[in-house]
Amino acid sequence: xxxxxxxxxxxxGVILVLRGVSxxxxxxxxxxxxxxxxxxxxxxxxxxxxxxxxxxxxxxAGAIEYQGRRIDGLDPEQIAKMGIIQVMEGRxxxxxxxxxxxxxxxxxxxxxxxxxxxxxxxxxxxxxxRNRRNAVSGYLSGGEQQMMLIGRAMMARPRLMLLxxxxxxxxxLIVREIYEIVRxxxxxxxxxxxxxxxxxxxxxxxxxxxxxxxxxxxxxDGPAAALAENEDIREFYLGLGKLGEKKSYRAVKTYxxxxxxx
Amino acid sequence: MLVISGAMNGAIxxxxxxxxxxxxKASAVLNFAQGYMLLxxxxxxxxxxxxxxxxxxxxLLLSVGAGFLVGILIERxxxxxxxxxxxxxxxxxxxxxxxxxxxxxxxxxxxxxLQHVTVFHDSTIRLGRLVLTTxxxxxxxxxxxxxxxxxxxxxxxxMGLAMRGVAEGHQIVQSMGISVRRILNVSxxxxxxxxxxxxxxxxxxxxxxxxxxxxxxxxxPAAFIGGLESPEGAVLGGLLIGLSESIVSGYxxxxxxxxxxxxxxxxxxxxxxxxxxxxERIERV
Numbered sequence: 349x350x351x352x353x354x355x356x357x358x359x360x361g362v363i364l365v366l367r368g369v370s371x372x373x374x375x376x377x378x379x380x381x382x383x384x385x386x387x388x389x390x391x392x393x394x395x396x397x398x399x400x401x402x403x404x405x406x407x408x409a410g411a412i413e414y415q416g417r418r419i420d421g422l423d424p425e426q427i428a429k430m431g432i433i434q435v436m437e438g439r440x441x442x443x444x445x446x447x448x449x450x451x452x453x454x455x456x457x458x459x460x461x462x463x464x465x466x467x468x469x470x471x472x473x474x475x476x477x478r479n480r481r482n483a484v485s486g487y488l489s490g491g492e493q494q495m496m497l498i499g500r501a502m503m504a505r506p507r508l509m510l511l512x513x514x515x516x517x518x519x520x521l522i523v524r525e526i527y528e529i530v531r532x533x534x535x536x537x538x539x540x541x542x543x544x545x546x547x548x549x550x551x552x553x554x555x556x557x558x559x560x561x562x563x564x565x566x567x568x569d570g571p572a573a574a575l576a577e578n579e580d581i582r583e584f585y586l587g588l589g590k591l592g593e594k595k596s597y598r599a600v601k602t603y604x605x606x607x608x609x610x
Numbered sequence: 611m612l613v614i615s616g617a618m619n620g621a622i623x624x625x626x627x628x629x630x631x632x633x634x635k636a637s638a639v640l641n642f643a644q645g646y647m648l649l650x651x652x653x654x655x656x657x658x659x660x661x662x663x664x665x666x667x668x669x670l671l672l673s674v675g676a677g678f679l680v681g682i683l684i685e686r687x688x689x690x691x692x693x694x695x696x697x698x699x700x701x702x703x704x705x706x707x708x709x710x711x712x713x714x715x716x717x718x719x720x721x722x723x724l725q726h727v728t729v730f731h732d733s734t735i736r737l738g739r740l741v742l743t744t745x746x747x748x749x750x751x752x753x754x755x756x757x758x759x760x761x762x763x764x765x766x767x768x769m770g771l772a773m774r775g776v777a778e779g780h781q782i783v784q785s786m787g788i789s790v791r792r793i794l795n796v797s798x799x800x801x802x803x804x805x806x807x808x809x810x811x812x813x814x815x816x817x818x819x820x821x822x823x824x825x826x827x828x829x830x831p832a833a834f835i836g837g838l839e840s841p842e843g844a845v846l847g848g849l850l851i852g853l854s855e856s857i858v859s860g861y862x863x864x865x866x867x868x869x870x871x872x873x874x875x876x877x878x879x880x881x882x883x884x885x886x887x888x889x890e891r892i893e894r895v
Contacts, residue, residue, distance in 0.1 A: 397785060398784075399781055399784060399785060402780060402781045402784065403781075423789075424784040424785060424787075425784060425787050425788065425789045428784075428785065428786060428787030429787050433785065433786070433787075434785045435785075436781075436782070436785060440779060440781075440782045442774075442775050442778040442779070442782060442783075443778060444774075444778060444839070445771075445774060445775065445778065449771060449774075452768075452771060453771060453772065453775045453783065453786055453788070454786055456768065456772060456786055456787060456788050457786070457787035457788075460768070500786070504786065504787065
């Protein structure tokens, strides 16, 4: 469904962030993009959804293809109308608007008559939002805001949803709820999901395929289950030592083990 | 009597202030050129009525339509490039834009007041001890209905909601497929309409002269007092300023009217920094 071929992204013409990223998102699957801070995960999502422009970023080489059509360089509004919706990191709610107003705006590109039905669908997934429908969204708790953001993306009935760090700053129980919703979305609505996460454990448990990004390059990819067993992933992203036990400070070596990525 | 004329002026201030608020809500720009857009709209009306000899309705439509276009033109030429730039740049651009507009108007039509033209029929009505002109009554009514229509548009239509969304963050609404460019165009166009109508109505009363831009100067504090995010507040602020200007001019002296408006602005900012109906900054604890 979505193919990135050797994508290079620069900010302000000089800051090279993505150095030839290639990945594929097959239709109907959940794919995660892992990596530590500054690896270029959010930039990858913004390159796909076209939001790079407002940040002076652009795709300077390579191609992004969605259902056979090239989309790099298109306006974000056009890309959204094609069915790609991004839920940005940082819980960017429209804070002075109420929950229902946020959701209605999410459905802006849909025909007017469908709004009622779409709203009901979203409230069905998130009963908590129904109770808070007239609350000013800036005052909601973090978990409620994140749910509202996913609901807002759902209102546009995307074919491909780009989720950027949905678990950031949330309590573990809420994270579990959110990932339940992600699974439901994929199973019931048949939405393809590309997930960017720091929380490697949750991401690998939910997705079918995973890519690991480091310094703007893909260094590892494969089925999520295989990656969860991979030695390097376990040491550097899951915090587990060689034998699957938590590392203790006593055992820390004085030199840093080099990542092999094989 | 003072109250009535103050209220009538106030309605017009309110309308122009509404245009100011519309622009601020959609693009977070303080459009100090609002008064000069008003001037241009008024002069274009005079031009269509007197120079082109068009009948009243046609002249109105032409100048209001032109106001809409001027608004869009300003947005496209200047503000478009300033999206995301610091606020001070935007303010500077609008201030200098006002100078350009004033210069443009003087160049085309000269600096002397133009031949007086009444917008509506010149007749008077007596209500007990009060003498009102139909001119002022119709102006009052028109200003309030246009303001009301704009407020309803903001609150009840989808595009109005989209405008409020754009005010919260350009990038956020882009991810929802909303064309920020189109929304900004419409906001500035509507502000242009509000300014033009305000200018035309005032021109009928005060005469078509360069001093009309002073109204813009008073509409801006009206917007601040009402709250920069509130269209209703802008109208109420306008009425307040109109009333106080009129009353103070009547009792203290003509020159005290305008400063009085600013005194009220300062007082309001001290006690209610966001204006009476402005949105408080949301801070989560």
